[in-house]
Amino acid sequence: MIDNLSHLQQTDKYKFPKTPTGIKGLDEITGGGLPTGRPALICGGPGCGKTLMSIEFIVRGATEYNEPGVFLAFEEKVEELEMNVASLGFDLKKLQADKLVKIDHVHIERSEIEETGEYDLDGLFIRLGYAIDSIGAKRVVLDTLENLFSGLSNQAILRSELRRLFHWLKEKGVTAIITGERGEKELTRQGLEEYVSDCVILLEHRVANQISTRLLRVVKYRGSMHGTNEYPFLIDEEGISVLPVTSLQLTSEVSSERLPSGIESLDKMLEGKGFYRGSSILVSGTAGTGKTSIAASFANKACTDNKKCVYLAFEESPKQIIRNMKSIGFDLGKHVDSGMLEFHAFRPTVYGLEMHLVAIHKIIRKFDPQVVILDPITNLVTVGSISEVKAMLIRLIDFLQEKQITVMFTALTLNSFVSEQTDEGVSSLVDAWLLVRDIELNGERNRGMYIMKSRGMKHSNQVREFVISDEGLNLVDVYLGPEGVIVGSAREAQMLHEETGLALRGHALNRKNREILRKKKVLEAQIANLQTEFESVEEELNKGYMEEELKKEIFERNRNEITNIRRGIDGSGESKNSPQSK
Amino acid sequence: MEIEEQTWELRLYIAGKTPKSVTALSNLKKYCEEHLEGRYKIEVIDLLLQPQLAEGDQIFAVPTLVRKVPVPIRKIIGDLSNEEKVLVGLNIVPLNKI
Numbered sequence: 297m298i299d300n301l302s303h304l305q306q307t308d309k310y311k312f313p314k315t316p317t318g319i320k321g322l323d324e325i326t327g328g329g330l331p332t333g334r335p336a337l338i339c340g341g342p343g344c345g346k347t348l349m350s351i352e353f354i355v356r357g358a359t360e361y362n363e364p365g366v367f368l369a370f371e372e373k374v375e376e377l378e379m380n381v382a383s384l385g386f387d388l389k390k391l392q393a394d395k396l397v398k399i400d401h402v403h404i405e406r407s408e409i410e411e412t413g414e415y416d417l418d419g420l421f422i423r424l425g426y427a428i429d430s431i432g433a434k435r436v437v438l439d440t441l442e443n444l445f446s447g448l449s450n451q452a453i454l455r456s457e458l459r460r461l462f463h464w465l466k467e468k469g470v471t472a473i474i475t476g477e478r479g480e481k482e483l484t485r486q487g488l489e490e491y492v493s494d495c496v497i498l499l500e501h502r503v504a505n506q507i508s509t510r511l512l513r514v515v516k517y518r519g520s521m522h523g524t525n526e527y528p529f530l531i532d533e534e535g536i537s538v539l540p541v542t543s544l545q546l547t548s549e550v551s552s553e554r555l556p557s558g559i560e561s562l563d564k565m566l567e568g569k570g571f572y573r574g575s576s577i578l579v580s581g582t583a584g585t586g587k588t589s590i591a592a593s594f595a596n597k598a599c600t601d602n603k604k605c606v607y608l609a610f611e612e613s614p615k616q617i618i619r620n621m622k623s624i625g626f627d628l629g630k631h632v633d634s635g636m637l638e639f640h641a642f643r644p645t646v647y648g649l650e651m652h653l654v655a656i657h658k659i660i661r662k663f664d665p666q667v668v669i670l671d672p673i674t675n676l677v678t679v680g681s682i683s684e685v686k687a688m689l690i691r692l693i694d695f696l697q698e699k700q701i702t703v704m705f706t707a708l709t710l711n712s713f714v715s716e717q718t719d720e721g722v723s724s725l726v727d728a729w730l731l732v733r734d735i736e737l738n739g740e741r742n743r744g745m746y747i748m749k750s751r752g753m754k755h756s757n758q759v760r761e762f763v764i765s766d767e768g769l770n771l772v773d774v775y776l777g778p779e780g781v782i783v784g785s786a787r788e789a790q791m792l793h794e795e796t797g798l799a800l801r802g803h804a805l806n807r808k809n810r811e812i813l814r815k816k817k818v819l820e821a822q823i824a825n826l827q828t829e830f831e832s833v834e835e836e837l838n839k840g841y842m843e844e845e846l847k848k849e850i851f852e853r854n855r856n857e858i859t860n861i862r863r864g865i866d867g868s869g870e871s872k873n874s875p876q877s878k
Numbered sequence: 879m880e881i882e883e884q885t886w887e888l889r890l891y892i893a894g895k896t897p898k899s900v901t902a903l904s905n906l907k908k909y910c911e912e913h914l915e916g917r918y919k920i921e922v923i924d925l926l927l928q929p930q931l932a933e934g935d936q937i938f939a940v941p942t943l944v945r946k947v948p949v950p951i952r953k954i955i956g957d958l959s960n961e962e963k964v965l966v967g968l969n970i971v972p973l974n975k976i
Contacts, residue, residue, distance in 0.1 A: 416939065
């Protein structure tokens with residue numbers, strides 16, 4: 297399903313003149329449009345959109361490329377045609393009044409016509425020529441030429457006239473579309489493809505699993521490269537959009553800009569900054585693990601940061617999501633009102649997968665968001681097999697990456713055992729993968745979140761407990777106890793337990809400190825005691841010594857006095873008595 | 879018959895004086911003289927000169943003979959070489975059969 301179309305644009309060297317159809321996607325497939333000045337054939341079964349595609353070619357030419365066009369209708373009347381395409385916003389009446397479009401109904405009714413002998417279709421040529429000349433048309437549509445075959449019986453004349461007609465168209469230099477009914481063995485019932493050999497586009501309407509998909513294929517395009525695959529296309533109120541399968545050359549731009557997830561603690565696990573811009577993020581988990589809440593949080597954050605966001609819901613209605621997210625503190629309704637957020641909710645079974653892709657493309661092209669959320673991709677499996685879903689998502693991611701849009705998918709994993717293996721097989725494609733899972737313990741269920749992978753950044757390897765509260769989402773470190781991961785109330789208990797332990801330990805520590813302090817005080821007291829004791833002893837000792845000195849002194853003095861007295865010497869006659877005393 | 883009282887208005891669309899248109903015109907004149915003597919009008923429109931008239935009568939092949947009156951409008955395309963078919967187509971009852 298994947299090919300690359302980029303080479304189609306690179307044919308500038310030998311520029312093949314092409315006329316853009318203005319139909320979204322078709323010009324990419326054909327590398328610029330239909331061959332200028334040549335007829336192209338659009339064939340397909342009834343109701344596959346041939347007339348619509350050809351009229352859009354005319355209208356777009358007139359309105360966007362300033363190329364007037366002639367629509368020669370063999371099937372519908374002018375009024376019918378005007379009514380039919382009014383629902384697509386094409387105002388044929390006005391375009392005709394402005395001389396940009398001319399519609400001519402060629403009425404062929406077999407019962408009113410008798411054929412005798414030789415004739416030719418010069419009448420048609422003249423009519424067409426007149427119409428072309430009257431408005432200077434560059435584009436012509438003949439829808440459906442095969443009605444001529446039912447109206448006229450002379451096949452030999454018809455065939456030679458058709459050949460002449462296409463020749464004449466080429467001479468006129470108009471870019472023409474001829475529509476034809478799909479035949480059983482050939483592309484068209486009347487073998488028109490043998491006359492129009494330049495470009496043949498086949499439209500199909502295929503029903504698989506009760507879901508119809510419109511498909512377009514360029515069967516041949518002489519002189520030009522073209523995409524050869526079947527491309528799904530969508531008809532809605534804005535006309536046709538064909539989905540070109542974009543190239544998977546892996547050459548898309550990368551950005552190092554980061555987008556916060558809206559959950560601060562989650563950003564912390566991602567280097568504190570969040571996801572890369574233009575990356576794809578998968579949030580997978582079992583039912584009720586809060587995938588939508590994570591997605592809503594991301595959307596909320598993006599809108600708050602003035603980034604446009606598209607929320608594609610496949611499960612809940614927008615109102616339901618807005619109401620539910622209000623309960624956890626995200627006011628998404630406010631962003632919807634301010635035009636930053638756009639909800640698109642559809643049941644997966646509305647379209648086939650390809651159509652979903654086309655629809656998503658269209659929404660994104662129109663709104664030009666920076667963030668896209670798909671919630672959940674799991675439901676898409678109801679309209680296709682896993683491999684088809686994967687192929688679709690590859691292309692979606694590719695498209696978004698090219699546009700530098702960050703996308704978040706949520707995916708439901710039914711069985712937690714296989715959750716790490718397959719998530720629609722996209723886990724290998726995405727840049728970041730968050731896994732939310734239930735941790736059942738002690739009779740309660742709690743949510744745990746892991747970052748399975750996050751390309752290009754350091755990310756935490758820890759399991760966090762994922763808590764949803766009125767204030768939003770938060771991640772809490774889980775406790776790894778001997779029995780494994782402890783979460784929820786067990787975690788709370790564990791925390792309490794640890795807090796008590798901490799208090800006790802602190803208390804014990806305090807007591808020891810005081811003990812030491814007391815010991816110190818006692819010792820200090822003892823030291824002071826000894827000091828005073830020493831002082832008193834010292835004093836005592838000093839006292840004896842002094843007394844001794846004093847005694848000695850007094851004794852000396854006394855002895856001298858006595859000696860003197862013995863010599864009979866008074867104080868004045870000392871010298872007289874001194875020899876006797878000796 | 880009522881129809882016979884009316885004047886037949888016939889229009890022959892041609893695109894230039896091609897052998898086919900010349901044949902068609904001479905054939906038509908012949909049949910009218912035979913079967914509708916005095917009760918017919920033939921108008922020849924050359925689309926090369928008046929292309930805008932092709933749309934009005936839903937002409938896509940030439941030559942085309944259109945019976946405007948009596949109504950309903952009938953068309954015969956081709957060079958009118960088969961007399962019987964022309965008479966049946968125009969709903970003219972051949973005189974010799976009356």
